[in-house]
Amino acid sequence: MIFRAVEDTDLIRQASRGSVESFNLLVSRWEKRVYNYLLRIAGNREDALDLAQDVFLKAYQNLRKLDDPGRFAPWLYRIAHNEAYSLFRKRKPEVDGETIEPEATGQGIAVGATSVFPIELSLAVASALGRLSADQREAVVLKIYQGFKFEEMSEILSCPVSTVKSRLYTALELLKADLAPISPRGVS
Amino acid sequence: MSCSPFDLRDYYLKELTDPQQRQVESHVKDCSACREELERLRLTQAALFSLRDEEIPQRIAFVSDPVFEPSGPRRWWTALWGSPGRLGFASAAMLSAALLISALTRTSGRGPAAGLSSSEIDRRIQQAVYASEARQTVKTTQLVHDLAQKADTEHQLRLVAESDAEYTRKQKYALEKSLNEWVTPASN
Numbered sequence: 001m002i003f004r005a006v007e008d009t010d011l012i013r014q015a016s017r018g019s020v021e022s023f024n025l026l027v028s029r030w031e032k033r034v035y036n037y038l039l040r041i042a043g044n045r046e047d048a049l050d051l052a053q054d055v056f057l058k059a060y061q062n063l064r065k066l067d068d069p070g071r072f073a074p075w076l077y078r079i080a081h082n083e084a085y086s087l088f089r090k091r092k093p094e095v096d097g098e099t100i101e102p103e104a105t106g107q108g109i110a111v112g113a114t115s116v117f118p119i120e121l122s123l124a125v126a127s128a129l130g131r132l133s134a135d136q137r138e139a140v141v142l143k144i145y146q147g148f149k150f151e152e153m154s155e156i157l158s159c160p161v162s163t164v165k166s167r168l169y170t171a172l173e174l175l176k177a178d179l180a181p182i183s184p185r186g187v188s
Numbered sequence: 189m190s191c192s193p194f195d196l197r198d199y200y201l202k203e204l205t206d207p208q209q210r211q212v213e214s215h216v217k218d219c220s221a222c223r224e225e226l227e228r229l230r231l232t233q234a235a236l237f238s239l240r241d242e243e244i245p246q247r248i249a250f251v252s253d254p255v256f257e258p259s260g261p262r263r264w265w266t267a268l269w270g271s272p273g274r275l276g277f278a279s280a281a282m283l284s285a286a287l288l289i290s291a292l293t294r295t296s297g298r299g300p301a302a303g304l305s306s307s308e309i310d311r312r313i314q315q316a317v318y319a320s321e322a323r324q325t326v327k328t329t330q331l332v333h334d335l336a337q338k339a340d341t342e343h344q345l346r347l348v349a350e351s352d353a354e355y356t357r358k359q360k361y362a363l364e365k366s367l368n369e370w371v372t373p374a375s376n
Contacts, residue, residue, distance in 0.1 A: 027248050035244045049245055056248050121238045129239075143201065144236050150203055169197055172232065180231035 012069035015060075023063070027056050030073075033146065034080050040141045041084055041134065051087060055080045074152040077142070081156055088134075128178040136171035143168055191215075192222050200229045 008029070014022035034055055039048035058079050066075050129137055142148045142156060153164045190196050192215050198204050199212040216222045304312075 031248045032241065032244050036241045039242060040239075045242075045245060052244070053248055118238075121235060125235050125239050129236075140236070144233060145239075145241075172197060172229070175236065176228050176232045179235040180228040182228070 008072060009069040012063070012066065012072050016063045016066065016069075023060055026072075030076060031056070034076065037077065037141055037146055038080055038084055040129075040145065041081075041138050042087070047087065051080065051083050054083050058083070071155075074148065074155045077146070077148070077152075077156045078158075081138070125179065128175050131178075132171050132174060135167050136174070139164060139167040140171045140175070190222055190225055191219060196222055196225050197229065200226055 008026065011022040011026050015026060031052060035048055035052045038051045038055075039045060042048050042051065055076070059076055062079075066072065129140065132140065138157070139153065142153050143150075148156065150161045150164050153168075154161045157164060192199070193211050194204055194208050196212070199209060202209070204212065216226060
């Protein structure tokens, strides 16, 4: 993990000096994660792929503006977040960005085709995530699926850590109620 | 509400400092309610992980990917035409080369019109013809001489051979005669 982080940092430095090969390697390392993040907040594979394409293009164009290569991940996800919400606004211009809902929530939340879990559980999770607000769902995706720290989430979402925690913990309470309800004996 | 000294969700998500983590661990050992709460968080997270990451449907087609780049000569050609400065330099270089070649060709003086009059050219041609004819005459004379010498040699060799044959025939005749004279008295 440490070696990987160092390698990424080196690649970012080389890419910012114009090495296309280094940037291509970065893309190959991050494209799956970014795609899945976008898939879970957009709920649509086609949109997620198009957005991912735009994200890496913008990242390449702006890589020299990244002062600290160690902050590459939140910087990249910040671009992804902005691209996704820009798309949502274009589609629903009358809705404010903070309360905007991605298209096809609920049923549109992708269920992994290669899941080793029972399909019923996957559907229950997709349904529970679909009942969250867009902000709450994105907080869950960034923390649980992408493993970012609160500070990094704050940077990605451009909001205070307290707001990030509030969104995430509200979402976790709702998810807990759906996915791990309290049994008569205490734990389901 | 939890009785934990710090938020159990912060503890579960590893957002506390090491001393804080240890305090919560110590508390949870003796608190069944907090243990149950942590178990529900674990179940919720496990359920969320039933949605696996998907493989990206196709690789990000980055515009600067080597597969999209033209070949070396094509890149050079494109760069040449795309840069007025380079194009101007190339044009100037070609013009200079043309002037240089033209100048060298003119000063070589190896053409038919290198300052000679028509009569002088005729005279030189005539001289060359005479010289060539003289060389041919010498060669022909030498050839005839060689042939005559060869014929004479062959004639002499033939005479010697004939002479040898006549001598052999006479010897043979004399020998046969001697034998006959020797055999005839003995039979008498």
